[in-house]
Amino acid sequence: MGEKTEGDGILKYRIGIPRAVMYYQFGTIWKSFFHTMDTEVIVSGETNKKILDEGATRVVDEACLPVKVYFGHAMQLAREEVDFLFIPRLVSIEKKAFICPKLMGLPDMLSAGKSSLPPLIKPTLNLVKSESRLEDFLQDIAKSLSFDKKKTRQAWHLAQGVYNKEMESKRRSFLENQIDCPGLTTIFLAAHPYLIHDRFLNLNIVDKLKKMGCRVILPEEIPPEVQNAELSCLRKPLFWSFGKMQLGSVRFIARQPGAKGIIILSSFGCGIDSFIDNMVVRYLKKMGVPYLNIILDEHSGAAGLDTRIEAFLDMLRWKESKDEDYVSTYGSYLGCDEGTARASGAGCSSTTLFQ
Amino acid sequence: MKALLEHLGLDVVVPPYSSKRTLSLGVQHAPEFACLPLKINLGNLIEARELGADAFIMAGGVGPCRFGLYAQLEKEILYDLGYTYESLVLEPPDMGILKFLKEVRQIIGTVSWWRVWQSVRIAYRKAYLIDELERVLQELRPREVVKGTADRIFSFSLSTIDRAKNNDDLNEAFGLAKQKLLHVPTDDNQIILKIGLVGEIYTLLEPFASLEIEKKLGYLGAHVNRSLYLSEWINEHLFHGFLGKKNMNRQFKDYSYPFLNHFVGGHGQESIGASVAFAKEGYDGIVQLAPLTCMPEIVAHTIFPKVTKECGIPVLTIYLDEQMGQEGVNTRLEAFTDLLRKKRALLDPLRTIC
Ligand code: SF4
Numbered sequence: 001m002g003e004k005t006e007g008d009g010i011l012k013y014r015i016g017i018p019r020a021v022m023y024y025q026f027g028t029i030w031k032s033f034f035h036t037m038d039t040e041v042i043v044s045g046e047t048n049k050k051i052l053d054e055g056a057t058r059v060v061d062e063a064c065l066p067v068k069v070y071f072g073h074a075m076q077l078a079r080e081e082v083d084f085l086f087i088p089r090l091v092s093i094e095k096k097a098f099i100c101p102k103l104m105g106l107p108d109m110l111s112a113g114k115s116s117l118p119p120l121i122k123p124t125l126n127l128v129k130s131e132s133r134l135e136d137f138l139q140d141i142a143k144s145l146s147f148d149k150k151k152t153r154q155a156w157h158l159a160q161g162v163y164n165k166e167m168e169s170k171r172r173s174f175l176e177n178q179i180d181c182p183g184l185t186t187i188f189l190a191a192h193p194y195l196i197h198d199r200f201l202n203l204n205i206v207d208k209l210k211k212m213g214c215r216v217i218l219p220e221e222i223p224p225e226v227q228n229a230e231l232s233c234l235r236k237p238l239f240w241s242f243g244k245m246q247l248g249s250v251r252f253i254a255r256q257p258g259a260k261g262i263i264i265l266s267s268f269g270c271g272i273d274s275f276i277d278n279m280v281v282r283y284l285k286k287m288g289v290p291y292l293n294i295i296l297d298e299h300s301g302a303a304g305l306d307t308r309i310e311a312f313l314d315m316l317r318w319k320e321s322k323d324e325d326y327v328s329t330y331g332s333y334l335g336c337d338e339g340t341a342r343a344s345g346a347g348c349s350s351t352t353l354f355q
Numbered sequence: 356m357k358a359l360l361e362h363l364g365l366d367v368v369v370p371p372y373s374s375k376r377t378l379s380l381g382v383q384h385a386p387e388f389a390c391l392p393l394k395i396n397l398g399n400l401i402e403a404r405e406l407g408a409d410a411f412i413m414a415g416g417v418g419p420c421r422f423g424l425y426a427q428l429e430k431e432i433l434y435d436l437g438y439t440y441e442s443l444v445l446e447p448p449d450m451g452i453l454k455f456l457k458e459v460r461q462i463i464g465t466v467s468w469w470r471v472w473q474s475v476r477i478a479y480r481k482a483y484l485i486d487e488l489e490r491v492l493q494e495l496r497p498r499e500v501v502k503g504t505a506d507r508i509f510s511f512s513l514s515t516i517d518r519a520k521n522n523d524d525l526n527e528a529f530g531l532a533k534q535k536l537l538h539v540p541t542d543d544n545q546i547i548l549k550i551g552l553v554g555e556i557y558t559l560l561e562p563f564a565s566l567e568i569e570k571k572l573g574y575l576g577a578h579v580n581r582s583l584y585l586s587e588w589i590n591e592h593l594f595h596g597f598l599g600k601k602n603m604n605r606q607f608k609d610y611s612y613p614f615l616n617h618f619v620g621g622h623g624q625e626s627i628g629a630s631v632a633f634a635k636e637g638y639d640g641i642v643q644l645a646p647l648t649c650m651p652e653i654v655a656h657t658i659f660p661k662v663t664k665e666c667g668i669p670v671l672t673i674y675l676d677e678q679m680g681q682e683g684v685n686t687r688l689e690a691f692t693d694l695l696r697k698k699r700a701l702l703d704p705l706r707t708i709c
């Protein structure tokens with residue numbers, strides 16, 4: 001491009017990043033990383049109907065909503081005169097856990113399509129065995145874009161550091177505050193990050209809830225240590241990062257004092273949620289915590305969603321006004337020791353919702 | 356598995372063959388969007404329970420696919436149903452077969468290691484020989500004069516092999532079965548299609564789950580070969596190749612390049628690799644079987660158009676779930692074999708090979 005930026009480097013490339021799936025979690029890191037590396041970043045626009053429709057024609061029908069949308073974003077970028085598309089193969093972002101089989105195959109699925117795309121930069125991030133494998137990921141990037149290795153490493157750690165600090169302060173403020181605010185209904189939104197932050201896909205549920213007088217808590221606000229502690233009683237550790245986040249944070253919230261409701265949001269056809277949500281629901285039933293399970297697909301309409309949310313909130317508020325104090329039930333089940341399980345199961349069945 | 360434990364002196368309750376009832380029990384209690392194998396498996400467990408089983412044994416895994424969580428989720432579901440089950444989950448690679456056998460030994464008291472080893476050997480040999488017979492069966496189905504003859508012999512031999520208590524019995528049962536199969540009259544003057552069957556392991560190996568697609572293809576005049584056989588799977592996953600015999604899957608993985616360059620859980624990568632390998636060997640077509648919502652196979656399915664384009668091999672993908680009807684599948688299989696025949700007629704004798 002030849003333009004100068006403040007950092008006095010020459011802008012080397014224009015690189016496109018689809019605003020979908022893991023972008024919502026790591027986009028800030030990627031953007032500031034490429035920025036430091038003097039690369040111009042083009043992020044596709046917010047999801048809209050056209051992007052979804054276009055994406056849906058490119059993948060098999062059986063694929064889940066987020067994958068379809070991802071394809072749509074990639075195709076939008078293909079028209080933007082970018083030199084490369086950044087399509088990382090994110091296998092695992094932490095030790096002993098994976099993300100999702102479908103996301104592991106994303107770069108291959110994209111390049112199997114008919115229409116031509118710009119060349120893909122597809123570094124593999126796989127930390128399942130050890131966190132030090134991040135190095136391989138960075139090497140991949142450096143190699144495909146002929147970046148200086150050392151500089152790549154520095155830029156990445158800089159970006160990651162900023163991101164970590166941000167998340168930490170978010171979480172700290174969460175822990176310092178009470179879960180329920182007077183006058184507001186507390187709702188915990190259990191969902192994968194890209195469903196929470198993609199306003200098109202989730203039919204703008206977060207703002208909607210806020211407008212309806214709710215305090216909305218998101219899984220990302222709950223520190224990973226807390227989530228992990230909640231999961232430590234499982235007989236077999238979960239091996240999905242999303243699953244750990246979902247189950248761990250729900251368990252934490254469910255046991256906090258105060259009234260609250262939980263909304264579980266997932267995409268139709270999501271393999272991971274088909275299992276995890278079932279575990280979550282079984283747990284919530286035993287704990288007597290009200291929940292609403294929403295499954296999104298291409299045809300989800302705003303009207304239907306509104307009615308369901310309203311009904312749910314009415315029910316929550318009615319319950320609250322009856323001053324039915326949720327005695328938080330201790331002891332838990334979910335793969336824990338069977339003895340306590342029976343005790344807690346019996347103990348809270350009287351408060352089971354939707355009787 | 357059953358053979359192994361019986362040899363060790365355990366009373367084994369084998370769930371009845373999967374049936375409509377198994378499936379509906381599973382569907383009733385499993386999460387709606389779970390994959391088919393879980394539903395059937397859960398049904399199996401409930402039925403076994405009704406027959407008095409109080410412990411179950413399953414293979415596990417550490418992801419990335421759902422299979423690794425089957426045992427855990429099932430335990431919870433069963434628990435909520437009021438069944439308490441002892442469970443023994445084989446967890447490769449954290450838990451090798453040795454540790455597993457140690458646990459079994461704990462339940463049943465001391466058995467000499469020699470006996471344990473013998474049991475493992477014989478159980479594996481059974482699986483291996485059954486696979487051998489299946490390969491003969493696959494060859495015969497399209498060729499036999501009276502359809503169904505070979506299948507009848509095969510299912511009879513399954514029970515004789517199952518009953519065999521030692522190596523001699525086993526060899527005899529196998530020899531007899533093979534002889535019988537080799538004497539099935541065949542009609543050798545027809546065009547036989549060659550079809551590779553790939554996909555998710557459970558739907559490949561459990562005829563009930565796949566609505567017997569393999570058999571149907573056979574009767575439609577196709578010699579079917581699968582990407583996976585049970586004994587290969589046991590050897591690779593539970594014994595880490597300990598029982599000898601080279602494993603095909605490693606090679607299939609190599610073929611998956613450049614279409615799918617990373618494992619995606621389950622058998623997604625093998626599906627792609629095996630299809631490329633079949634195409635190279637001059638097969639006429641590929642049928643991919645997958646449970647509905649199966650993640651790895653969805654990845655493979657998305658990539659298949661590229662394989663078809665570059666290797667010139669048609670692929671038919673069939674997703675299976677509890678609502679599948681026989682007729683729908685039959686029509687699709689017929690249409691597919693017709694297509695392959697037409698293609699064969701066009702290309703023969705100059706078959707292009709990838
Ligand atoms: S986690 Fe679920 S929704 Fe996300 S890509 Fe995987 S299957 Fe789809």
Ligand code: SF4
Binds near residue numbers: 421
């Ligand atoms: S490979 Fe497919 S069928 Fe097997 S556990 Fe995974 S999603 Fe389910």
